[in-house]
Amino acid sequence: MIKYIGSKRALLPWITGTIQSIHHQVPIRTVVDLFSGSARVGHALKAKGFYVISNDLMTYAYILAQALVEADARTYSQERVQPILDRLQSLPPRQGWFTQDYCEKARYFQPKNGARIEAIREGLETEAGGDPLLRAILLTSLMLAADRVDSTTGIQMAYLKRWAPRAHNDLHLDYPPLLNGPGQALQGDALEVAAHLEADLFYLDPPYNQHSYLGNYHVWETLVRWDKPQTYGVANKRKDVQERKSPFNSKREAREAMQTLLGRIQAQHLVVSFNNEGFFAAEEIEEMLRHWGFVRRLTRPHARYVGARIGIYNPRGEKVGRVSHTENHEYLFVATHSRRVYNALSDHTEALQLSLF
Template identity: 55%
Template structure:
């Protein structure tokens, strides 16, 4: 499981549970697909999926987990991964920049990664097969890196996992083909679908900057780099309006206005650049909506506080909890009500329960709080615990 900020691994059961309750949904558009985990889960459930993300590494994940058809790709990919595992290490550009000038990997691990990447390049594979091999390589690299999960910096001392071998594993492919796009979300919003899942960034941290090494592995384009972190220079120019405090509100409003699909699921966070109340006034323009709130324990850094290079505490711990919010916007208020009742009811859901997933993920064991708002028929928020 790749380390990815904002990955919705724990939310997936709830997202599927809601989608299954919506009438007439067969095609789902995941506009900010990231690791492609959400699209993969939809595909596994039998939905037709279109995945979109503007970063090349995310398109690689989507091409592997959503785009590729297991029936055509799994057997050749499995042979190829065995072959690639034996690729000779290459101590070249990648190793120099990402293991010596910056120390994201031990040099011998970086050379193995580089050797495998070069071999993938030389084989000139069919695009689906290439995506499966690249996904396997990026996931293998992630298991031996020396970061706390983002590539803004690397650890002073190598993390213990950097000693593990670079091991290519077979990604979990699914039968059937999905569609993969690399558009700006604002340009892809109007694509025809029955349900759109929106999981935009909610603060200034750019995914390209945080995962620039994966971008380079995906593109293998020897970019010009800058700074101690050896970030790609295009991190300075390839920006998203969803990372800018002054632009995100307008971008979200435009995005929601462009969506033609009847149902929208939107993930956000109460610490984001846009206040939940402001998002709700945008959603109100679409019709009824339902809000699901999930209290979370915050990431470890926030809980232990900020320390300097010598381990001295230089800042105070931040808030200990935050709230993940999932909105459902649907034209029929009775659908919102049905979803609310399903989540608020004491009866367990089918399959893996949302609450169970949350409790396991956060170890708080707390009940999620759900609020249903139906502006068309019931202007007063009804709280259900």
């Protein structure tokens, strides 16, 4: 999976274990992941046997969900896909606008890998042959390969002054971790999509502060759109980063957006992921969930992303400011109409948290 500031990699056992504990009390068949991001949670839930519907507004996130949630590995087996990846891997490198913008003007990748990315991306559409899921699988392989040779701390608001050691490696395409079974990927505004979906359980991991995911992962958006965008600043961000805004990234608008969203969800159970660096205090989220009937708050400490731990540097390589803290608290809020689920979570929560520390 790609490096992702909102990634729940370390929290997956906690999240999936909580949802499974609900399932043990009241059978859960369908789960909606409304802000799917890197698709890590949706992928993990599909692996547990749930039917997952993943949604995100970002195009790169939609591509990841198509591959990791919707695609069925029985249809897109390694035996079928790997020869295509091998052909793409063997294409001669070609330097063009992507190499210039993201390897020379900005230094996200070594130029040798930028030229490989460019050649593969140009050849990928023909190899996909009009099959949208195969296209998504090939693009996911390319994103994962590029992520392994990038030169960032995990977000694309900036790149490292000196090349990361991994950036010197050669880009290599691998078969993505596809899973057997069906799923569904959607691309849309969560506020609009939520009103048209029904599921047993919704999982929400909304943006929680002013930093947009498009701004943090603009290179992936460009890689999948392949639209030669206008860019700005030292980081060569897409110009539309300044225009495509989410109300969840606005302290003034986030509360109304969250309350509107919660009012549109049709489900028996809701799991909300948040942390103490967000716009809302834990008590505020609990208050917004009261109309669901029963609410449990689960808490655990979690290390902040690596960029926050090493500090912030200006373009001259000078450290700017101080790191205020290296750890935050992650929350899971479980809202349910079922008293049985609510009561069962009391004992399960303590046992699950103890097993994770």
